[in-house]
Amino acid sequence: MASYILNTEEQQKNMLAALGMDSIADLFADIPEPVRLSRDLDLPPALSEMELTTYMRELAGKNANLDDYTCFLGAGAYDHFIPSAVGNLIARQEFYTAYTPYQPEISQGTLQAVFEFQSMICELTGMDIANASMYDGATALAEAVSMACQQTKRNEVLVANTVNPESREVIKTYAKFKGITVKEIGYTNGSLDMSSLAAECSDQTAAVIVQNPNFFGIIEDVGMAAELAHKQKALLIASVDPISLALLKSPGELNADIVVGDGQCLGNPISFGGPGLGFMATSKKLMRKLPGRIVGETTDHQGKRAFVLTLQTREQHIRRDKATSNICSNQALNALAASIYMTMLGKQGLKEVATLCLNKAHYLHDQLLQSGKFKPLFTAPFFKEFVVTSAVDTATLNNQLLAERIIGGYAIEQLYPELPNGWLLAVTEKRSRAEIDNLVKKAVSNCD
Numbered sequence: 001m002a003s004y005i006l007n008t009e010e011q012q013k014n015m016l017a018a019l020g021m022d023s024i025a026d027l028f029a030d031i032p033e034p035v036r037l038s039r040d041l042d043l044p045p046a047l048s049e050m051e052l053t054t055y056m057r058e059l060a061g062k063n064a065n066l067d068d069y070t071c072f073l074g075a076g077a078y079d080h081f082i083p084s085a086v087g088n089l090i091a092r093q094e095f096y097t098a099y100t101p102y103q104p105e106i107s108q109g110t111l112q113a114v115f116e117f118q119s120m121i122c123e124l125t126g127m128d129i130a131n132a133s134m135y136d137g138a139t140a141l142a143e144a145v146s147m148a149c150q151q152t153k154r155n156e157v158l159v160a161n162t163v164n165p166e167s168r169e170v171i172k173t174y175a176k177f178k179g180i181t182v183k184e185i186g187y188t189n190g191s192l193d194m195s196s197l198a199a200e201c202s203d204q205t206a207a208v209i210v211q212n213p214n215f216f217g218i219i220e221d222v223g224m225a226a227e228l229a230h231k232q233k234a235l236l237i238a239s240v241d242p243i244s245l246a247l248l249k250s251p252g253e254l255n256a257d258i259v260v261g262d263g264q265c266l267g268n269p270i271s272f273g274g275p276g277l278g279f280m281a282t283s284k285k286l287m288r289k290l291p292g293r294i295v296g297e298t299t300d301h302q303g304k305r306a307f308v309l310t311l312q313t314r315e316q317h318i319r320r321d322k323a324t325s326n327i328c329s330n331q332a333l334n335a336l337a338a339s340i341y342m343t344m345l346g347k348q349g350l351k352e353v354a355t356l357c358l359n360k361a362h363y364l365h366d367q368l369l370q371s372g373k374f375k376p377l378f379t380a381p382f383f384k385e386f387v388v389t390s391a392v393d394t395a396t397l398n399n400q401l402l403a404e405r406i407i408g409g410y411a412i413e414q415l416y417p418e419l420p421n422g423w424l425l426a427v428t429e430k431r432s433r434a435e436i437d438n439l440v441k442k443a444v445s446n447c448d
Helices: 009-019 024-028 049-060 082-090 109-123 137-152 165-176 194-200 222-231 242-246 285-289 332-370 396-400 432-448
Strands: 158-159 181-185 205-212 235-240 256-260 279-284 294-297 305-313 385-389 422-426
Touching: 009 024, 082 332, 109 158, 109 242, 109 279, 109 294, 109 305, 109 332, 137 158, 137 165, 137 205, 137 242, 137 256, 137 279, 137 285, 158 165, 158 194, 165 181, 181 285, 181 332, 194 256, 205 222, 222 235, 235 242, 332 385, 332 422, 332 432, 396 422, 396 432
Parallel strands: 158 181, 158 205, 205 235, 235 256
Antiparallel strands: 256 279, 294 305, 385 422
């Protein structure tokens, strides 16, 4: 496919004639004159293809990329290894060109891909039903809040302060225009304060929201939170790291009602922040409140395995006032990447990835503490992220490490001012022992 297409003056005239117009300006007649740009764009002179390619390479070379830098930054986006087959398969033309199946049953390949994704999400989360994905983990969580309020006919939600701060902001944005009251519950030793939750949870509460592992990387007591929520007939919404579920009990086993998360870690690159992949799963009881699409399996008139769009409760398909959600894209290509990744690894492979993350994170944690320059901020169990503190300003430490081609941890005092010099580090299976030891060496030397 050509990367650049030029319409000749003759072709432009033909297109305008077909539209009954005399000039390109006529295309913009509905735009008021005062808001139109009355000059040419301030662009440099045109370059030849060779010159432009050289310029763009020089420009791109100014970016710090994960091929040249060692990354210990997490806080919601993670540098996991992606098998080359994932990129090769999703680059096939039939996947790149496929979009929303408005005549779904003739798009059997698209439907099967969605069905397999949903099935794997259900198996990971221990839930009955999963949809065809949301924009990202944050919007999936906000949609879960709306879903819980619709189900319970209540308009108050309690969200743990240990939930990713960006996700909490998205929840508040949704809540503002839906008349939902959002209350935050504090933390003790880095995890949800259960006594505060018990005190705040009432017959007005629609849902309790927890993240596991939470923003600090700590493993939350989801079962206890679910028990406290259910005592008040509220729902428990769990936001989870899907890779952690290879080791931890599934949210379904812990009595969660709605499970959401971001699937970026499942075969999707960080890509400067997007696109993401939100997944969402629930019980059969809440199935008809679930936003998005659900693909089901059946047989055709010849008795062969076939797939159908079973439920589609978004505004594209039903009356807008009856829609459960206005999200109109299911991130199908990203969901396909996640499906291929999970299929290639299988149960054992995913468990090995989770185990490597766990062990390597604890190794880095122990090495930093043994140096005497860092102290733990919390002592609760963690998965692949943890928070330490030192006498050095975190921003200064990160800048010093960046000069050594190391992307350091997240400075959590930006969002938790009560935790000065808190350094949130993430360790995935990609990090080698040599890279971890190098981080410790450089970080310790910069603390002297």
